[in-house]
Amino acid sequence: MTTNTITKKSRVPDFLPVGKLNKFVRWESFLVIILFGVCVLNSFLSPYFLDPWNLSDATFNFTEKALIALPMALLIIAREIDISVAAIIALSSTIMGLIAAQGAPLYLVVVTGVIVGGMCGLCNGLLVTRFNIPSIVVTIGTMSLFRGISYIILGDEVLKDYPDGFDFLGQGYVYWVVSFEFLTFIVFALVFYWLLHKSIFGRRTFAIGNNPDAAYYSGISVNRHKLILFVLVGLMSGVAAVLLTSRLGSTRPSIAMGWELSIITMVVLGGVSILGGSGTIGGVVLAVILMGMVTFGMGLVNIPGIVMTIIVGLMLMFVVSLPVLISMYKAKRQR
């Protein structure tokens, strides 16, 4: 953890001249070390850990969440948040199930899923930007609304008629152990890396996150930018809904319940500041894989899933307090 990620006020761009050694002292390196430790520990705990098929199986548990964590990172960097993502998955999955039950072809089902997600994102974005309401309240409301609509449509029923070939999206393998889901994640991770770190769009995102007023006065259309970010989160939730529905092979209104917590945890664990303005896609990807490996390792030694939620919660609390603790420690030492 370097100083430039701790004190946001003094932080100018990500390209501050630093010593060669200091380049490695950053959040991502910390994550790599922990990830390495977890992998070593896991392979000691269970001989089955390093089996490529097992590792490939493990990726299924986090790729859908990870797909949403990518645009969520951008959104949180721009000082907004979307906690309706799991509800968007539910609604999008429900609509997909409905049109699939009517006999819609494969491509139509997929496109509908993604577009419904995008529409939900648009709805969030319009509410936030047009009415100037804090995104947390808006998305608490739309979270009930979206999932509520899928409860109205489905009630306690299940949809499970999908066109042929739909199951490939969530269950199929492209090459050897590389699943279609994981490949999708890699592709989108690269896209979002380019978007955040190499494009003007990304620079604007950082600018808005560091100082929305300054960004506005420098000619960035802040509201339109935020609207696009909300739509992106919605679209990616739609993609995640397609993959998840295909993997599970059925839709219930309670699908993906509580996912917003793990998605936000992934983003924060990846070093994205919850106050906005800093973060990297690389960190988020590392955090995603780290959480996946921890879950998988605990599964190997038969620790129940709910214990995992405790650990995720504690991790989240630890990670957000760590920068504060470090700066307190530094301030003390300077005195």
Place this chain on the structure above:
Amino acid sequence: MKQFLTNSREGFLALVVVVMFFAIGLIAKNFVTISNAVSIFNDTSILIILALGQMLVIITRCIDLSVAANVAFTGMLVAMTNNAYPELSVVVLIALALGVGALLGAINGVFVWLLKVPSIVITLGTMSVYRGMTFLISDGNWINSHQMSEAFIDFPRALVFGMPVLGWLAIIFILAAYLLLRFSEWGRNFYSAGGNPTAAFYSGVNVGKVQFYSFLVSGTLSGLCGYLWVSRFAVAYVDVANGFELQVVAACVIGGVSILGGLGSVFGVVMGALFIGVVNNALPVIGVSPFWQMAISGAVIIAAVIANSRSGKNKGRIILRDRSQAQPPVAAK
């Protein structure tokens, strides 16, 4: 009176709740009776008590998403204690619930006060930690009514002047909250810390400490509600009150508490909670599937915040920078 009903948000909301109550009476016979009104109030009591605690937290620019998990943990703990020591008096159990709830709330508060961590992240974390701890202490088992002592179950149901103790508790808390927030310095500090942390800081209010108190109160009330919930429904299990935190926040938002802090009244929150209570009770009566409940409360929250954002336009703006280090929950512009 007319001005109160049309100009103030709370008055308008009260009007809506009353009109809705009578309108449902037109469709469903026997809905508009005093005993039904009392029973709706009684049903909503837990929501009202939790919403009062949440109101304090939101007024100080924070949010507490861990209330429902706190309810589940304390409820389970109290139920298990009752199961293990049936002879223990209810007073001791209530004290236990209050103490444990306060402790869980204080944990949130310490993070927000001393570490200045955004409350939404901390309470998202403690939400899953408390829920997970509920599983750990109970091992996933249920505590059913036959494992609870009679006194334990009967306390919130005992009738006093025709209304169960649960309803009276809600009334006591409503009055206490009103008096404290209106007339005590301790209560006024919540508004000043949330309304303008910079000004509050310069006038000697410890903003972080006030936020800590709000979490402490919210946690304590959640602990009490843990006992009330478990004894009222005569069952304790891990998923008790799952997702209830959203209804609690919804009650506040509908009741006109501004998520940006500093605004909100006890009367509004009670009306917000009653609005949800009336909707929940009315749906089965007028033959609408209960699956509609979630979407309705979502739509109402959105409508309420849009109305809020419109009505707040003429209020003053903070032009000085926030110097008290109190961060708004997610960074409001």
